[in-house]
Amino acid sequence: MHSVVCIKQVPDSAQIRVHPVTNTIMRQGVPAIINPYDLFALEEALRLKDKHGGRVTVITMGPPQAEAALRKALSYGADEIILVTDKAFAGADTLATSFALASAIRKIHESHPVTLVFTGKQTIDGDTAQVGPGIAKRMELQLLTYVSRINELDETSGTITVERRAEGGVQLLKTALPCLVTMLEGTNEMRRGSLPDQLRAARHELTRWDRVAAGIEDVTKIGLKGSPTVVNKVFTPSPRAEKAEMVTVDSGRAADLAVELIARLGQRFPVVEAELARRAG
Amino acid sequence: MSNDAPVKKKRKFELDPRLAAYKGVWVFIEHERGQVHPVSWELLGEGRKLADMLGVELAGVVLAAPGDDGQRFCHDAFAYGADLCYLMESPTLQDYRNDPFTRGMTELVNTYQPEVLLLGATTQGRDLAGSVATTLLTGLTADCTSLTIDMDNRSLAATRPTFGGSLLCTIVTLNYRPQMATVRPRVMAMPERQKGRGGRIIEHPLAMAEESIITKVLDYIPDDSRDKPQLPFADIIVSGGKGLAKQENFQLVWELARVLSAEVGASRPVVQAGWAELDRQVGQSGRTVRPKLYIAAGISGAIQHRVGMEGADCVIAINNDPNAPIFDFAHYGIVGDALQILPALTEAFRQKLATTRRAG
Ligand SMILES: Cc1cc2nc3c(=O)[nH]c(=O)nc-3n(C[C@H](O)[C@H](O)[C@H](O)COP(=O)(O)OP(=O)(O)OC[C@H]3O[C@@H](n4cnc5c(N)ncnc54)[C@H](O)[C@@H]3O)c2cc1C
Ligand SMILES: Cc1cc2nc3c(=O)[nH]c(=O)nc-3n(C[C@H](O)[C@H](O)[C@H](O)COP(=O)(O)OP(=O)(O)OC[C@H]3O[C@@H](n4cnc5c(N)ncnc54)[C@H](O)[C@@H]3O)c2cc1C
Numbered sequence: 242m243h244s245v246v247c248i249k250q251v252p253d254s255a256q257i258r259v260h261p262v263t264n265t266i267m268r269q270g271v272p273a274i275i276n277p278y279d280l281f282a283l284e285e286a287l288r289l290k291d292k293h294g295g296r297v298t299v300i301t302m303g304p305p306q307a308e309a310a311l312r313k314a315l316s317y318g319a320d321e322i323i324l325v326t327d328k329a330f331a332g333a334d335t336l337a338t339s340f341a342l343a344s345a346i347r348k349i350h351e352s353h354p355v356t357l358v359f360t361g362k363q364t365i366d367g368d369t370a371q372v373g374p375g376i377a378k379r380m381e382l383q384l385l386t387y388v389s390r391i392n393e394l395d396e397t398s399g400t401i402t403v404e405r406r407a408e409g410g411v412q413l414l415k416t417a418l419p420c421l422v423t424m425l426e427g428t429n430e431m432r433r434g435s436l437p438d439q440l441r442a443a444r445h446e447l448t449r450w451d452r453v454a455a456g457i458e459d460v461t462k463i464g465l466k467g468s469p470t471v472v473n474k475v476f477t478p479s480p481r482a483e484k485a486e487m488v489t490v491d492s493g494r495a496a497d498l499a500v501e502l503i504a505r506l507g508q509r510f511p512v513v514e515a516e517l518a519r520r521a522g
Numbered sequence: 523m524s525n526d527a528p529v530k531k532k533r534k535f536e537l538d539p540r541l542a543a544y545k546g547v548w549v550f551i552e553h554e555r556g557q558v559h560p561v562s563w564e565l566l567g568e569g570r571k572l573a574d575m576l577g578v579e580l581a582g583v584v585l586a587a588p589g590d591d592g593q594r595f596c597h598d599a600f601a602y603g604a605d606l607c608y609l610m611e612s613p614t615l616q617d618y619r620n621d622p623f624t625r626g627m628t629e630l631v632n633t634y635q636p637e638v639l640l641l642g643a644t645t646q647g648r649d650l651a652g653s654v655a656t657t658l659l660t661g662l663t664a665d666c667t668s669l670t671i672d673m674d675n676r677s678l679a680a681t682r683p684t685f686g687g688s689l690l691c692t693i694v695t696l697n698y699r700p701q702m703a704t705v706r707p708r709v710m711a712m713p714e715r716q717k718g719r720g721g722r723i724i725e726h727p728l729a730m731a732e733e734s735i736i737t738k739v740l741d742y743i744p745d746d747s748r749d750k751p752q753l754p755f756a757d758i759i760v761s762g763g764k765g766l767a768k769q770e771n772f773q774l775v776w777e778l779a780r781v782l783s784a785e786v787g788a789s790r791p792v793v794q795a796g797w798a799e800l801d802r803q804v805g806q807s808g809r810t811v812r813p814k815l816y817i818a819a820g821i822s823g824a825i826q827h828r829v830g831m832e833g834a835d836c837v838i839a840i841n842n843d844p845n846a847p848i849f850d851f852a853h854y855g856i857v858g859d860a861l862q863i864l865p866a867l868t869e870a871f872r873q874k875l876a877t878t879r880r881a882g
Binding site for chain 1: 552554555557559617618619620621624644645646648649651652653655656657659660661662663664665672679684689690691692693694695696697698736737738739740741742743744745747757758782783800806807814815825828835836837838839848849850851852853854855856857858862863865866867869870871874875876878879
């Protein structure tokens with residue numbers, strides 16, 4: 242049993258503040274964390290290891306600083322960490338990202354055959370949910386997205402049964418290993434790493450792969466060159482033409498304000514007035 | 523790394539002649555258990571505008587099993603603005619599964635060559651979009667909040683919020699076809715249904731045997747939707763934010779909602795604090811809503827919240843900070859303490875409804 246878990250290092254959104262005047266994002270000093278959605282994938286992989294034995298390899302494609310995210314993953318109990326890093330990867334969209342990751346995972350597979358590839362549902366920065374399906378297609382693996390539960394994994398028959406969140410219900414799916422699972426959030430709770438694992442995390446040798454080590458020959462498939470999408474423009478959303486009509490009354494009493502508001506509302510918004518009438522009727 | 527992707531200068535460019543043959547705007551008609559997901563109709567409304575700008579046809583794409591009512595879905599698509607539909611029927615398309623749907627959609631794209639392909643950003647649409655884009659090696663822009671055509675080079679300009687800031691970015695896919703994008707439910711307006719509007723159906727088979735498909739659907743357990751909040755389609759929503767300060771105070775939101783028979787919404791920090799369920803979160807990482815009336819109490823109006831509710835016809839904001847960003851896009855603003863205003867509104871609406879009732 243060998244799971245490869247893909248994680249991405251992202252800025253901690255809870256720490257991000259928007260500048261009150263310029264309305265732009267203040268990134269300075271924002272700590273980087275493991276994409277929170279990826280922790281559900283990692284925990285699930287660790288649980289499978291607890292049950293079936295084997296190993297968990299954690300991989301990320303990112304700048305050298307992403308090492309911190311990988312070490313954090315080790316402290317939770319991962320066995321091996323691989324940082325795929327190269328200037329040539331810069332500017333990758335999801336198509337180029339999935340190409341690079343798929344190539345690196347194939348490389349891992351050569352030395353330690355892979356049973357399952359895990360990704361999170363999506364990231365909190367790019368937020369596309371496209372990399373998981375991308376890797377699966379590149380590697381020709383069966384794709385199981387939005388998995389809320391792994392019901393059964395049988396290594397002998399090489400099958401897995403999962404519950405998958407669909408729009409109006411839950412699908413119970415069975416497929417063959419190896420496959421790729423994107424884990425839904427809230428499905429498990431990340432363990433606290435054991436003390437030995439935390440100590441090991443600090444000392445463990447990091448495996449660093451550049452483009453060539455990750456098995457990539459064709460530079461036109463990675464980074465900016467390998468990315469069909471191009472960011473054309475970044476801009477601030479325009480405020481509504483008129484600002485909010487402020488409701489005030491001389492008395493300053495909440496009750497009077499409320500009555501005043503409702504009176505004005507009815508005049509300017511017939512749709513709302515009709516909706517209220519429907520409720521009254 | 524990629525988060526700082528360089529912004530390329532806009533330039534004139536020549537589309538590869540092979541790609542110039544790609545014509546038309548397509549919308550994937552998503553269905554589950556005999557029902558089309560409304561996001562498909564919303565996308566047809568948006569797709570209609572794009573097709574008209576480009577001077578091309580708008581097509582719906584229906585992948586279904588023979589017993590699935592595919593023909594009916596096509597006719598519904600015409601009523602919502604499609605000129606034609608591609609209908610692919612095969613027993614392997616019973617229930618959504620990645621492999622046969624990806625295979626079917628890619629085959630249709632390669633055969634009929636659309637320039638734009640839109641899908642809903644649902645669990646089904648995202649699963650399919652990512653797979654199809656990778657198979658076709660083309661670009662895919664996720665969760666767009668607006669779509670238009672850059673007439674300089676006939677390319678799709680897809681706009682989406684960028685991370686963490688109050689910024690939007692526009693993404694284009696220049697020398698690749700089709701140009702793909704997903705849009706979340708309720709982001710685009712539902713088009714008017716035009717009765718009796720017709721169109722052509724082009725049937726295309728899927729040559730795929732069940733034996734060749736590895737993943738099997740063993741069961742499907744429908745949600746019990748009765749006890750789930752139905753925010754996206756609510757006509758009135760009362761939402762509370764972190765400005766309410768304490769979980770007990772969130773009760774005031776519920777009380778106003780009860781009087782208005784409204785749904786209750788919340789900002790993300792409120793959900794994270796456990797004052798409201800995840801299904802109630804409004805915004806970029808929650809639900810997109812389009813009510814007639816949206817009342818926001820103690821919500822600052824960050825872009826991630828705004829993109830989830832700015833489709834509301836009327837927004838009333840209550841905030842004790844006169845400079846709160848929410849006043850930039852609300853229709854009515856009350857500067858004051860939500861803990862006092864909410865009960866006052868509850869009482870005033872109660873009386874208003876009682877008066878209307880007596881009069882009616
Ligand atoms: C504001 C913004 C908008 C963008 N919009 C688009 C867009 O519309 N289309 C597009 O193609 N690209 C887009 N990108 C680029 C995209 O974010 C990058 O390609 C990124 O490397 C991966 O996409 P994601 O963050 O959306 O990941 P997702 O697809 O949301 O991630 C899913 C899972 O894949 C795994 N994963 C993702 N990235 C890595 C990684 N680097 N290393 C290891 N595992 C990983 C994780 O397990 C993660 O949970 C955008 C970037 C930004 C900053
Ligand atoms: C990737 C990402 C995704 C996100 N997704 C979402 C999302 O889906 N939905 C979402 O909502 N947010 C989302 N956010 C968070 C968003 O950026 C804001 O942090 C959040 O919307 C703020 O919530 P809030 O307005 O309730 O709280 P705050 O920002 O804390 O604002 C509280 C407001 O209440 C006012 N207030 C205080 N006391 C009172 C009082 N007594 N009476 C009246 N007003 C009072 C304050 O003036 C202030 O304006 C996301 C962020 C990121 C980075």
